[in-house]
Amino acid sequence: QVQVVESGGGLVQPGGSLRLSCTASEFTLENYVIGWFRQAPGKERERVSCSNRGDGTTLYQDSVKGRFTISRDNAKNSVHLQMNNLKPEDTGVYYCAAHYTYTGQCTPTTLFEYWGRGTQVTVSR
DSSP: OOEEEEEOOEEEOTTOOEEEEEEEESSOGGGSEEEEEEEOTTSOOEEEEEEOSSSOOEEEOGGGTTTEEEEEEGGGTEEEEEEOSOOGGGOEEEEEEEEOOTTOOOOTTOOOOEEOOOEEEEEOO
């Protein structure tokens, strides 16, 4: 069974940092477009970052640019989201998702077919 698993969430004070990790069983993340999403209470899920397959291109939502960094560790079959200078509005459940496309490109309309169950990130004093 294809499965994506997130880890690394927690409670952090404003200005703090967290590093989320995404791993997978049964398939190799290197071959997929990977997205990080979040859903705050009462709000729709939104994509915060995306990593193309193979060309190193990364995309970010404007609200996280300069604070979040998505990266791949192909040797460990994992993708990370480094989150710095966290703000209370970053609070939510963070999801990792994978999408296969022969182009390897992440677009605004990319539909992701493999999802994890999410990890909670809470930014509060």
